[in-house]
Amino acid sequence: MSNYPLSYKLSWLPRFLKPSLDGSAKDFGPAGAELIAPRPARTVRLAFIGDISAVASRQAPICNPVLKALLGSADLVIGNCESPIVERVRAKLGTWIGTHHAMEEAFLVDALVAVGIPRERLVLSLANNHMLDQGVEGFDETVGVLQRLGIQTIGTAESGSVQRLNAGGLTMGFAAFTVWRNAAEVLFSGRVSTESDPARWPAGSLSEADLFCAVPHWGWEFRHFPRPETAAQARRLVEHGFGLIVGHHAHVLQPVGLIGPVPIAYGLGDFLGTALARQPWPGRIGGIFTVDVSVEPESLGKVAAYRMHPFMRLRESGRERLVPVTDLAWPLRGRVEARLAKVLGIPQP
Numbered sequence: 001m002s003n004y005p006l007s008y009k010l011s012w013l014p015r016f017l018k019p020s021l022d023g024s025a026k027d028f029g030p031a032g033a034e035l036i037a038p039r040p041a042r043t044v045r046l047a048f049i050g051d052i053s054a055v056a057s058r059q060a061p062i063c064n065p066v067l068k069a070l071l072g073s074a075d076l077v078i079g080n081c082e083s084p085i086v087e088r089v090r091a092k093l094g095t096w097i098g099t100h101h102a103m104e105e106a107f108l109v110d111a112l113v114a115v116g117i118p119r120e121r122l123v124l125s126l127a128n129n130h131m132l133d134q135g136v137e138g139f140d141e142t143v144g145v146l147q148r149l150g151i152q153t154i155g156t157a158e159s160g161s162v163q164r165l166n167a168g169g170l171t172m173g174f175a176a177f178t179v180w181r182n183a184a185e186v187l188f189s190g191r192v193s194t195e196s197d198p199a200r201w202p203a204g205s206l207s208e209a210d211l212f213c214a215v216p217h218w219g220w221e222f223r224h225f226p227r228p229e230t231a232a233q234a235r236r237l238v239e240h241g242f243g244l245i246v247g248h249h250a251h252v253l254q255p256v257g258l259i260g261p262v263p264i265a266y267g268l269g270d271f272l273g274t275a276l277a278r279q280p281w282p283g284r285i286g287g288i289f290t291v292d293v294s295v296e297p298e299s300l301g302k303v304a305a306y307r308m309h310p311f312m313r314l315r316e317s318g319r320e321r322l323v324p325v326t327d328l329a330w331p332l333r334g335r336v337e338a339r340l341a342k343v344l345g346i347p348q349p
Helices: 007-017 067-070 090-095 105-115 135-149 228-239 332-343
Strands: 032-034 043-052 076-081 121-124 150-154 163-165 170-178 210-218 242-248 258-260 262-265 285-296 303-316 319-324
Touching: 007 135, 007 285, 043 067, 067 105, 067 285, 067 319, 076 210, 105 135, 121 170, 135 150, 150 163, 150 170, 210 228, 228 242, 228 258, 242 285, 258 303, 262 285, 285 332, 303 332
Parallel strands: 043 076, 076 121, 121 150, 170 210, 210 242, 242 262
Antiparallel strands: 032 303, 043 285, 163 170, 258 262, 285 303, 303 319
């Protein structure tokens, strides 16, 4: 069935209740930086968001205008579709208790309108451990729904190891894969991308793109700092030519690393709640990671600047409210800012 080690399974509930802070922001890069000076006159903006599901709410969220404008400024928004999109739930017991995910098409459509993401600018990764939660039929239904909605997808085995997409004159090569799976390997095989080693990809996979971006579903959940194995995997991806890496799966915000000029956002947390409806507050901190990529001939495909924009998901009348950290009421704001100082190295005001 799943490929999680026993130690991981035993640690899931304790870390869900109290996410780990074992690590130091000093070992990573800044939460935002200008990497090309002076900044190129023409850039393409990518906005990465975390995991998306309807586990924590069946109604579209309420989104702060500042966050909505930030997402609206992007030429391309990339996120992780953490739930199969189905009309009928097949794994009824698991879905009821929260171990299996499911999301209705109407929820996704309404949520995108609420947060200001046009469908034609959205890219969703299907490479995650929950994608077979509603069986093979649920996976096929998900692919069909997204295709009908005009939402681009990455991370399916059928599309190959790398999918090339265009944004504002920039050719992006996206490689999405999941290290983890919640079902048998035979079910994932041929459907969801699970090969994480570029050396095993078909010849020519890493060619004909201005920038290659890895979107891995990796690491251990509810840990604010990546494990050494995850950091080592990031280094291997950079060695194979990736110029940007943005990961998912931890369900908590993780730091940004820099390997030379390559930013690595190890984990963005949840964009719309996915773990359980009553998640402790550290798991309600998420991040929108903006990346400005040069389209000038002399620096084409180079990351010019990046920034992590933390926000909080608040429960409100059966739905979630997405707000910037600066709009939180005290004392919650103080607790969140203290955690961001430890994880991202952002000084407290």
